Amino acid sequence: MPLRKHRCVTRKVDADHPLAGKTVYVPAMAEGSAEAFCAVLRWLGIEARPTPPSDARTLELGGKHTSGDECFPAKVTTGDFLKIAQQPGFDAQRTVFFMATTNGPCRFGQYAPFLRKVLREQGCGDVQVLSPHGERGYSDFQDFDTAFVRTAWRALVSADILRKLLLQTRPYETLPGKADRAFRESVEDFCQTLEQSCSDVECQLRSLTASLLRARTRFHAVPARFDPSRPLIGIVGEIFCRLNDFSNQDLVRRLEDQGAECWMTDIAEWIAYTNMEEARNLRLAGRAYSWAMIKSKLRSRIQHADEHALRSLFVEDFAGYEEPGIEEVLELARPYLPFSGVEGEMVTNMGRSAYLVMHGVDGIVDISPFTCMNGVVSEAIYPKLSRDYGGIPIRNFYFDGQQSDLERDIGIYLELARSYREKKPHERYYPSRFPRQEENADMPAVLR
Ligand code: SF4
Numbered sequence: 001m002p003l004r005k006h007r008c009v010t011r012k013v014d015a016d017h018p019l020a021g022k023t024v025y026v027p028a029m030a031e032g033s034a035e036a037f038c039a040v041l042r043w044l045g046i047e048a049r050p051t052p053p054s055d056a057r058t059l060e061l062g063g064k065h066t067s068g069d070e071c072f073p074a075k076v077t078t079g080d081f082l083k084i085a086q087q088p089g090f091d092a093q094r095t096v097f098f099m100a101t102t103n104g105p106c107r108f109g110q111y112a113p114f115l116r117k118v119l120r121e122q123g124c125g126d127v128q129v130l131s132p133h134g135e136r137g138y139s140d141f142q143d144f145d146t147a148f149v150r151t152a153w154r155a156l157v158s159a160d161i162l163r164k165l166l167l168q169t170r171p172y173e174t175l176p177g178k179a180d181r182a183f184r185e186s187v188e189d190f191c192q193t194l195e196q197s198c199s200d201v202e203c204q205l206r207s208l209t210a211s212l213l214r215a216r217t218r219f220h221a222v223p224a225r226f227d228p229s230r231p232l233i234g235i236v237g238e239i240f241c242r243l244n245d246f247s248n249q250d251l252v253r254r255l256e257d258q259g260a261e262c263w264m265t266d267i268a269e270w271i272a273y274t275n276m277e278e279a280r281n282l283r284l285a286g287r288a289y290s291w292a293m294i295k296s297k298l299r300s301r302i303q304h305a306d307e308h309a310l311r312s313l314f315v316e317d318f319a320g321y322e323e324p325g326i327e328e329v330l331e332l333a334r335p336y337l338p339f340s341g342v343e344g345e346m347v348t349n350m351g352r353s354a355y356l357v358m359h360g361v362d363g364i365v366d367i368s369p370f371t372c373m374n375g376v377v378s379e380a381i382y383p384k385l386s387r388d389y390g391g392i393p394i395r396n397f398y399f400d401g402q403q404s405d406l407e408r409d410i411g412i413y414l415e416l417a418r419s420y421r422e423k424k425p426h427e428r429y430y431p432s433r434f435p436r437q438e439e440n441a442d443m444p445a446v447l448r
Contacts, residue, residue, distance in 0.1 A: 008169035011147065011199035012045030024048040024096040024130065025084055027077045030243035032162050032187045033267055036155035039191035044148060051080040054246040058083060059401050065118045070370035072400050073240035074111050076247055078118055089190050092126035101131045102274070106344055106373050146299075147199060149165040153303050154208055155194060157310050161212060162186050164318065165219045167252070171261040172224040179222050182272065205309060212313055219317075226434040231417040234356030235264045236349045237367035238374055241399055243267070248367050248399050249406060255365070258410050260417070263321060263361060265352050268307060272326035273348055275300045276339075320429035324355045332358075335388075336381050350381060357389040360428025364392060370400035378416035380406035390425040393417055 013020050016431045026048060029036040034050035041048035048070065057142055062079025081097050084090065086322075097119075099112040112131040119127050162183060171181035177260030193211040197204040233255055241247045242265065252262045283383055292415065324332075330339040353364050366382070367373025375396060382394040393416035397406070430436075 005364060006198075006200065006203060008198035008203060009200070010196075018128075019046045019096060019130075022047070022094045022096050022128070024098055025051050025081065026082065026098045027051055027240075028053065028244075029240050030159070030163070030267065031245065032183065033156055033159040033243070035187050035191050036159040037152060039194040040148065040152045040155050042195045043151060043197065044113075051077075051084065054244075055079055057287070058246075060294050060395065061086075063401075064102065065121075070110075070114065071107050071372060072247060073238070073244070074107070074114060075401065076240075077111065078115060081115065081124065082118070085119070085122060085127070092124045095301070096128045096130050098130045125292075144295075147201075149299070150302060150306065151194070151197075151204065152202065153268075154205070154306050154310065155190075156271065157268050158190055158208060158212060159187070160268050161310060161314060162190065162215055164265060164321065165215065165314075167262050167264055168317070168321065169219050169222050169224060171230060171256045172226045174223045174225055179219070179224075182215070182218040182219075182222050185303050186211075186218055187310055189214055203353070205306070209310065210312055212310065216314065216317065224433075228430055228434045230259055230261050231362035231414060231421055232360065232428060233260045233262050233417060234353065234361040234364045235262050235367060236352050236378075237265075237396075238345060238369055238372050239267065239270050241369045241372070242367035247369070247401075248397070249403070251365070251367055251397060251410075254406055254410055255414070258407070258414055260414055262365075263356060265348075266323065268323070269326065269329065269348060269352065270345070271303070272300075273329075275303070276326055276330065277343065280339075316431065319431040320359065321431075323357075329355060336385060337377075346377040346381075349374065349378040350385060353382070353385055353394065354389065358426050360424065360426050361392075362421040362424065362428075363413065364394040365413070366394065366396045368396065370398040372398070390423070391420060392424070393420055 015021075024038070024046060026034050026037050026041075028050040029299055034122040038048035058076055058079035060079070061082040062075035062077075062297070065078055065082065066075045066322050077099065084095070084097075085092070093428075097115060099115050101112040102109050112129055116125075116129050119125055119129070122281055153358075165186075166179055173179045190208070190211045193207050194204075197207045235242055235252065245253070252264065255262055278296050279293065279300075282288065282290060282296065287293060311318070317331075329348055329351035332354040333339060333347050333349070336350040337347045339347055349366060353366075356364060364382075366375060375398065379396045382396070386394050393413065395409075395413045395416075397409070
């Protein structure tokens, strides 16, 4: 029984806050995640919404204002932002475009400066571009406080959980559309819950976990037949392209339509990776014992605890699909791309692929934009990783906005995955919603 009565309180930005009275548009990178992130801003009293769905106009505008050297996600996000700038009644002074940034070896660090340049050229230089930095673990939300960063982390982890429930259920539904519906309702429920949640961290966590449990009930109610003969395909690659259905031409759904289940690498992994990078860079700069390092470590520790609290609700649902800690991912990447010498998603691609193989997936698909340097480097190393792990089929799918006939490539690839399945060295653990598998008998009791 609580010792004192708790009174919920909300926390809103002051009227003189730079974002007060403005609308923040967030790139709709991943369905569910963008909505949840916007809900965090609204929780603070800041109007926020995801960019409208991408379409042919997105590519037209993005193509017009890019030279062709930019990465495909830059073209998509620029096109989506410019669509907003062309809406009737658009008010540049009251609009903010959200575009995270980072240093490091790839072109992602150029997205925000590039967007500012295009906006200036289009006479929209008054639009503010809000650009938190990956090298500081995305913690520098200008005068936002730590509560915002913590709530945003909870939102992203929760959206990852909802996506995982969707991808685990949809391939097996017996009434088409039910899993998507459960997902949409759960995202809506979660966003409303978060927006209205208390500013006390414990109270907020209770309401978020209650919302996630309602989501679990919704997914459990989806009529489904869990068929263990479906190949399980691990999805890695560039974060935007692998999560953005428009950019990857709905590749995950197409894999499902041709008989697969997909295990998507989530967003939380990238945030955890940037936290590790932040700490490493501080050490390299001789600041191992600094206030910045203490803050970074503390933030990682709190995020880890929150993630554990949210994911632990789904121990049974996610049995056999446990997410690795970033330390494990980097350790598994070490024989291919050591963390100490290389940066970027190519490192996490290697470690995550090895982890997925060891958890019994039947194939790996890397989804990346055409010419993505992380994708290109990863593609060069995958053959070695495949040889080291029993010949697992690893296939890169590149996207640049051109329509291509994917069906044939997917069909051939899944045939390879099915034959690998017959001889794979690492068996998969099937959770209890599947008919009992013989191989599960060998699993430790704690997982059964
Ligand atoms: S990860 Fe690839 S697509 Fe993304 S910015 Fe870097 S090079 Fe471009």
